[in-house]
Amino acid sequence: MPENTHGHPEPSYLEYQGKHKGLKAWIFSTDHKRIGLLYLYTILTFFGIGLLIGLLMKLELIAPGQTIMGPDTYNRFFTLHGVIMIFVVVIPGLPAVFGNFVMPIQIGAPDVAFPRLNLLSWWIYILGILLVLSSLLTGGGAPDTGWTFYAPYSFETGTNMLPAVLGAFTLGFSSILTGLNFIVTIHRMRAPGMSWFKMPLFPWALYGTGWIQLLATPVVGITLLMIVAERTLGIGFFDPDLGGDPILYQHLFWIYSHPAVYIMILPAMGAISEILPAFARKTIFGYRAIVISTLMIAFVGYFVWGHHMFTSGMSGTALYTFSLLTFIVAIPSAIKVFNWISTLHKASINVQTPFYWAISFIFVFMVGGLTGLILGSLATDVHVHDTAFVVGHFHYIVFGGTGFAFLGAMHYWFPKIYGRMYNARRANLGWLIFFIGFNALYSPMFYLGVAGMARRYYDYLPEFHSGNIISSIGAYVMATGLVIIVVNLILGARRGEKAEANPWGGKTLEWSVPSPPPLENFEKIPVVTREPYDYSA
Amino acid sequence: MSEHHNEHTHITPFKTHLLILGALIVLTIVTVAITWTNLGVWNTTAAMVIAGLKGTLVLFYFMHLKFDQKIYRVMVLLVLAVFAAVLILTFFDYLNR
């Protein structure tokens, strides 16, 4: 525990000198803010790698026939792209970075409930990454099954499945520990006066997410262990040759992986619910409706996994049950969209970079959500299943949803994190290029999918050429925007103007502490008396 | 951290622990024994019911749920309800193929 130097301003968490120096002061730090940044840098590194693989795949698809890689390499590339982006980037994503950094301050706590467990979860995360990467260098090389590792192919491929599967298993533990930590923190460490319904919406989103991480992740853990047992001990779970059922694998996989989509999107929705009132400069519309819809998504999200299996040979009863439940889970998401739009109604909006990200989030999220309904209804799904349409929908939700919210949150909390400001004009330019590139990249996929272009092939028929040209060029435009954004943020963190404690006029507690915050956030734990988004005063 | 202890730290008598252990062993034997008779789908049901019973005993006595605040019981119950619903939904597929 640091000595409180009364009378002097406390040093910020960036300047604070603990018992370690240099790199060690970071990788052994139990400060939630430093751990948040450890996650940020790791996630950005692997996002860069995943993006590079994606760009190479888009280059391959710029013309029919073999352009820069053959089918085997392409299969391994989309598997790696998926595994890295899903398990290493978007699942930890917002909770691990901004949840860690901002949530304890938002609820008026000096840290999370279990700071050491928090550090451990980062270390387990690194271990999981190393295991995944070891599949590249050993045995038959990177797996080529797709990130879903579907049986029975995953037993027959000669590529290196086990390290990738064990890596995903290990990454799951990190996720469980983060979820557990946040649930306990939110239950036990809210500042005096902060009742459940005075808590900001980002912690609420993390609370819902925490329960999903805690309850759904073990399912995929067990499933991945079953694969290991089947491959090494020959116990028949999924392999028909051994008396198993391949569809059981799909059930177990999606019992986790559908709720996992909500691990990705709920915190994103939470961040948007923070950004919008701050820039609309009025209280959020329908606070309670947003809270309830968060809990509803977290709850109903457990029961819709079958919509990934409509063409797998599941029973008819299961098909329409899952289709119905899928339509029901769309309702709370729509409630949130209506509330966000209503928040903007008659507001005098302060148009800044985070706001651009937030409204473009609503746009791409709605495109992703509405195309999801086409996939959720049985008849249309049969037509577009396993086509580029699915890839378009998925990226609009996961990259559009989580990615836009992540970058929005980055630009929103950046002055709090680094105590400096980025160049706003360059940030807006980066956003514009990124937004145009993003839509050029993914919207042609809807058309291509409906026209019949299958996904996960390195090649396609000549009639799909024009759509693919637009898509591939869009990918490079988007990457250009991203480079501008990242360079601008790095420059801002290094030598941007000093930021005030509250540059946006936000009302939540993180804006009441200095930028960057001191080690234990608050000199004195605040007493909360007002609603979280009270802009009346 | 403040030194805040629960005022009522419950200590379960040794005999109760032994009794629960005995019950768990008996239930395990029943689980194995039941596989010798063919009950169709009810084999799975029986196995799940026994496993659920064992889990409840462990939760209530070994993990002290019985002596804790009510909120924890509600939480565990909700989690189990979700789990049960997931199982039932899975069987929407298997029973109707």
Ligand SMILES: [Cu+2]
């Ligand atoms: Cu899903």
